[in-house]
Amino acid sequence: MADRIGQSMAALRRARRMTQQDLARESHVSLAMVKSVERGVRMPSPTLLEALASALSVDPSRLDPVYTGTHRRVHTVLPLISAAIAGYDIPLDPPARPLAEIQDITGQAMAWRLAAQYGHIASAAPGLLADAVGHLHAAAGRERAETARLVVDAARAADAVAYKFGAHDLSARLVDMMRWAADRTGDPDVIATAAYVRAETFLAAEAHRAGQAALERTLDSITGRGSEQANAVRGALFMRTAVLAARAANADAAYTHLREAGRLADGLREDVYLGTAFGPSSVRIHEVAVAVSLGREHTAHALDVARDWKPGQEIPAERRSGFYVELGRAQLWAGRPDDAFESLKVARRLAPQHVRQHPWARADIATIRRIKRADAESLSAFAEWIGAI
Structure with missing residues (x-):
């Protein structure tokens, strides 16, 4: 074999x-x-x-x-992740592996998250979380802040798996753990990044107005322009707030926040800052995300943004894949199912595990299949792969 x-x-x-x-x-x-x-x-x-x-x-x-399949194995691991974080604030067993090894694995887990490699993260997460927390409880002085940052990153990687695979209660617990550890870093940028990730809990609950308000409160607590990293963290918060405002049907607020993100991205290189991609290309991707989140009336704007531009290799695979899922939805709304199917195929090629768990992708491929009753073999194969039939 x-x-x-x-x-x-x-x-x-x-x-x-x-x-x-x-x-x-x-x-x-x-x-x-x-x-x-x-x-x-x-x-x-x-x-x-x-x-x-x-x-x-x-x-x-x-x-x-x-x-x-990834789905079955991830759902087998989720209870182990839950057990690993049940007493994260209580000093228990010493870590099984040295700090340097946990630092290496955490770095890998962050790379896997950006590449939508959820199976890799799921396999590593239970032991990684337990050892990272163990090192935090054993640390003192400057090392305590450094190990707290490891816990933040490990929890964020595990949360990506829980959130994408629909374990939203576990995701919320991981976000709480991430915020707890972020407070112990003493780093305002890390604390703000935890607030960015917390927005997932509002998206999962469709509590969009509350999520918008929570992120706006965080933004109000950050004043002025800072370092390149600080500006990127703040810009990412504006992007996510724009999406929440759009989901709450508040177009004015959504576009205002998006303009602020664009202002912070101006002159900034596209890169990953504290685990979040930000820069001019990310803002442009969010123009499509905001337009689609606002609904069919904003389809033309989403299509205009994507007409002569596509995200490049500087954008992590998960975010590039998300762009094509959202573009596909706009194309479907515009009466272009063939183009929508092509966009979904590109999204799958970039990050198959991300697309397979994406509810919009699943719903839209089912719609395309109903529209195109000629039922091309490739379309049916995609629909079966994603679980739409």
Whole structure:
């Protein structure tokens, strides 16, 4: 079986004109691992298989026909994540692994989150959370703030899995843990980033007005222009507040916040700041997100933004994928189901695990399939893959 998987992987890689180094980089695994799998020496684990398949823009079952799927494995791990954080504020067992190792794994988890590699995060999260919290309770002085930042990052990575897979109560608990740890860093930028992530709880509950108010309160507490990082954190807050205002049907507030985000992005390089992408391209992506969140009446603006522009490689895969999901919805509303399907295919190629869990993508592919009764085989295959039929 291992040699058959390796042969399939090598053939797909060559068909996409990728080197082994390219595949290693895109899948966030080592070059040695890629070579071992292609030679049939190493049987890839489910999480490794998902990472490689994602980089090759195929479903993991194309590499391994007996692949069981991310969804089942993630839901098996969620209770373990819940147990790992049940007593996060209580000093219990000492950490099982040294701090340097936890720092490395946390950095990997943050990269996996931005690449929508949720299977990888789920496998690592229970032990990572327990060890990160253990180091925080054992730390003193300056090291305490540094380990608190590790807990923030570990909780944020685990929250991405819980939130995307519909475990919203667990997600809210992870956000509370993240805020608790952020307070212990003493860093206003980290505390503001925790407020940014907390907005998920309002989105999950569709409590959009409350979410808008909560983020506006955070923004009011941050005054003036600061460092590049501080401006990026504040700009990201404005972007997310704009989306919440749009979901609350407050167009004036949404566009006001978006303009503020654009002002802060002006002259700032597109990059990832404290785990959140921000810059001119991210603001432009949010123009589409805000327009679509406001509803069908704003379809034309979403299409105008995307007419001559597409997000580049400087944007993490998850956010680029989200752009195409939202663009697809605007195209569908505009009576362009074929274009909408193409956008959803691009979104899947960029971040398949993200698209598979996206409720808009699932709803829209079902609508496209109803509209196009000729029922192309590729459309039905996509609908079955995402769970729309």
